[in-house]
Amino acid sequence: MSDYLDRFGRGQSMCHRWPPFAKLFAAIAMILAATCVPITHGPLVGIVACVIFFAHTMARIPLAYVGRRLLFFWPTLFLMAISLPLSQAGQKGWLLFVTILVRGTLSFSTALWLVNVMPFDQLLATLRRLRVPDVLLAILSLMYRFLFVLWDELDRMRTARSARLFRKLTLWKRWRSAAHLVGRLLIRALDRADRIHGAMLSRGWDGRTRWIDSRREDRR
């Protein structure tokens, strides 16, 4: 998972060295542009696309990676968009179809750029300076911390299940076993939350969150 997520976040390109606020607002501005430009204004759409492409190359994000992510992304967007002309028996709705495809692709690649130039801890620090409530950020950082632990747990459970399983199951049994996997993971996660709570208490947790000030790090 770790080579899939956040893969180029620690790079040292020009884009990576921008201040975090600049990155965030540049991305928001680009997404806004991508979703507002009318599709019939071809040159404008082209300019937006070029700027996004340029941002990717400046951040040294390999094109093959972007392409791979887009390959996984397109089918879902395509299914959503194709339902329009399909429901009109192919007569109308093709313009809207193209609009949704282009806008979706552009804003997806902008978000992909942001993900890859802004590591998650930097995003958290930026959100904190934007005065997002502390409770929310505390929960968010805890979630991010234990996400990977739960993924590993899930991997182990899947391995164990396939080690026990020899036959091909019927559809209903596969559903049931997958739902039981969710339930079992839930039980383990809540037990882990109890242990974490205990560990936090023993380290003096009183319900207030304290942050190591990362402001200096951000400026660097």
Added chain:
Amino acid sequence: MHIQDGVLSPVVCAATGAISLGAVSYSVHRLKQSVGDRTIPLTGMMAALVFAGQMINFPIGAPVSGHLLGGVLAATVVGPWAGCVAMTLVLFVQWALFSDGGLFALGANVLHIAVIGSWGGHAVRLLVQRLARDSHQGIVIGSVVAAWASVMAAAALFCLEFRLSWLSSEIDFSKVFTLMVSFHSLIGLGEALITGVAISFVLNQRPELICRMGAPVRPDAEMSRSAHPTAAAITRTVIAGLVIALAIAAFLSPFASPFDDGLEAVLNKLGIENFQLTNRVPGLLEDYDKIPVPVAAWQSIAVSFAGIGGTLAVFALAWLLGKALPAAPQQLSEAAGE
């Protein structure tokens, strides 16, 4: 499942964003109020769990598979406020890590999955659960019905938002809605099944996990949960009614197209002319003449099927899952302890 940027117009995104912001702020406010100091680790873990749980694939056909959405599951285990916050964070992290779902569409996604899923799902579940006198079966049946109703309500809202996003477009939206509703009634069935089986599994193994927060099986938990029990009950009933009404509206939305009447007639004629043009082209386009005829009939058939079949299936599911629970779940919990 998530709405990407570009599907909805910026104005609709702003409106849904404002509504979601209000709802999530209220949830955070209630969360702060209710807090013991364990809320933060518990909510964080719940969010991580829903995120990881969405990695588990549920096979549908050969290449297609579905996954859990989790709003009702989260609300059942940690209560509506923490559930709403956890689901919001899941959606946010999905955007921030996978760029899954758009940034501007985040408001709409939060409204559909976190707010309707947790608040609405919780209200519907409690309503059904009360009818079943707070038994374990009641919890399972309630969560199955709630999961299905919340997906259908989200579908109805999405249709409305989609229509408002493309007001000037010349498309006949009622047909798009038919497709959406049929599609979502399948998703809703899947969600109901997963949620029901997972919750009945946890109730079998560790009933105290579900009953500890939110779910008022123990009377003391019920007393401490709210200072004004009647006001809270009224609010819950209103929310539950709203969600159920939206779910019903999902089935009506393809029939009622309030915006286009006169325009539609004209466009239909144009459409028929176009269709006759394509008719002359032999070969590949031949199939087109078969499509428009069934579409009109197919629309009402599909919606009726989705409505009646879906509803029946959900209630059968709820009944079966409730039935499958053993009478004394407590005995199992020791045997299953790891």
